[in-house]
Amino acid sequence: MPQECNKKGMLFVVSAPSGGGKGTILKRVFNDPETVHYSVSATTRAPRDEDKDGVTYHFMSREDFEQLIDKGEFLEYAEYCGNYYGTLKSEVTENIESGKDVLLEIETKGAFNIKKTMPEAVLIFIIPPSMKELRRRLTRRGTEDEETINKRMEQAANEIRLAEKYDYIIINGDLDEAVADLAAVCKAARIKRNAKNIIDEVLKNA
């Protein structure tokens, strides 16, 4: 039996400061829609031009969001700048039960809330190689003025200070290295998760 086989999927929670280039790494490691589901968050913020409902977010009214809170349909939710953001149970638990891994891209507060509810979740923080490099990447995008970039830098430093509570930290310096590191971490997490089952299987099969 391949060691990584297990009926249930795994939950990987990934956080990274804005501009860290998380998306590229994730797409390289989690590239098979048959085996992984990218969880889509729900939000009450207004959709922008580039947004697609059900793809970037599940967009909904404040009223609908609060109804789902009351029904206990969220694994975690929080309010930022007057808008709700949350992770629906249906995005996570159903996929895991069906054997698919679930990838959750959320910020630190949400990640810690998930870990409380689902301690088996694997928390991964993708970190820029240095603050200098992060500033270079944010500046290169050319979409924000210096004040906004300074704000993002400050926010990034705060998030990075929380990274030590994560299970693993992946440096996003060299892309191939980061991809190999993330792949190893996910493989090792699966191996760790399956340990108890393996012992039972091996001893049973005498």
Added chain:
Amino acid sequence: MPQECNKKGMLFVVSAPSGGGKGTILKRVFNDPETVHYSVSATTRAPRDEDKDGVTYHFMSREDFEQLIDKGEFLEYAEYCGNYYGTLKSEVTENIESGKDVLLEIETKGAFNIKKTMPEAVLIFIIPPSMKELRRRLTRRGTEDEETINKRMEQAANEIRLAEKYDYIIINGDLDEAVADLAAVCKAARIKRNAKNIIDEVLKNA
């Protein structure tokens, strides 16, 4: 900076039931004498024909062994069938300090003692895919009669029951898979160990 760089080496403690085929996997993963040191245990048992002092074991008299115990030179030691077996600090700490990983192949009791003294040690158990397959491998060797094999099988089952206290369990079924699994686990353990340093480095470099 490559994520796996760190001044100090890592300590990997590997256990496996006799006949599990541990050696082949280890040689494939830890194949660079520049970066890894295979720790040699000390023992008071008499050398056999195939033994080489300083390679299979450091052979010594009971008196010498007990002197080293008194001097606190052992990380762990135990007595089996009237003979001492132990891990010398000099085999482990000096190499780790110099930046080399150390590989320690010992049985479960020694492994747990090491973990108590050095909680940063990574405990890895290499498990046969089934008890049936273990019996097949032991029988195929043709070096032991049935009674001895039965005894080994019983001992193996006892060790396997303790495997859940290990950090990782690697199934030794398909060799290539086992090698890939062990490599991933070691890589992930290094990434985990380096996390704190990484955060400090990234924030410092503003």
